[in-house]
Amino acid sequence: MSAFSDALSVTASGLRAQSLRLRTLAENIANADTPGYRRKTIPFETEEDGGTDMSLVRPGRVSLDRKDLAEIYDPAHPLADATGHYLGSNVDLLIEIADAREAQRSYEANLQMFEQTRRMGSDLLDLLRR
Template identity: 25%
Template sequence: MDYSQSFAISAVGMNIERTRVDVAALNLANANTVQGVGGVSYQPLRVIAEARGVGALSSGANDAAAFGALVAQGLDADAVAVAAPLMQIVPTNAPPRLVYEPSHPLADKRGYVAYAAVDTATEMVSMMSATRAYEANVSAMNTTRTLALRALDIGSNT
């Protein structure tokens, strides 16, 4: 049995989840960034990951057919390479969060300061879910490693 695909799947999952944690940390670090004089402010980012070949399909029966094709590809004995998902980091393009602070040096004529549109609660939830998913991938990799070592032990005892 070839365990390299199981290791590769876990590694890809851990890479995506690490990126999600990094992006959430970057968003949290810039949560109180003020829009500068030039009008450019920090835009919160999101990680979008999708399986190759599935993203263009609409929901419904096409997704079921695509999933069946991916399962058949995974069950094919000749399929060696693991199709890594496409991962993109995209800005949310959310409008800035306006806070009334008339004494702030960067306040506009009405007394509002434009902060980055980062929702700290959403970012913390995103970071916690990415951490849990990373831990699940580590657990899957450790289980695969244990199975491989046990298979080697069984093979050496015969």
């Protein structure tokens, strides 16, 4: 039964990582028009599961994208300087939406793997009861 719990642990770590990634991407999309907002990125790291040869995925530290902020011309904006410019965000909605679709697909794949492993364990227990 250890193989089933190992598989469930791996898929659960993937679900947690993709969930955090989706939350971070949602924050980026929500703040795309916020002046001075910097895009957040989150890397994934592997984590050795103690005592086994299995690796789990875990999210790393959230970091800010160092790409330059967009300079927007709008003299009527309250943050505009004497030249009529202010700093917007460095969020590219096309990239964020593409990343969100990828994260959603990965989350769904981990969820399907979790469900399939759970069903296999349940079926095995049913067979052993007979």
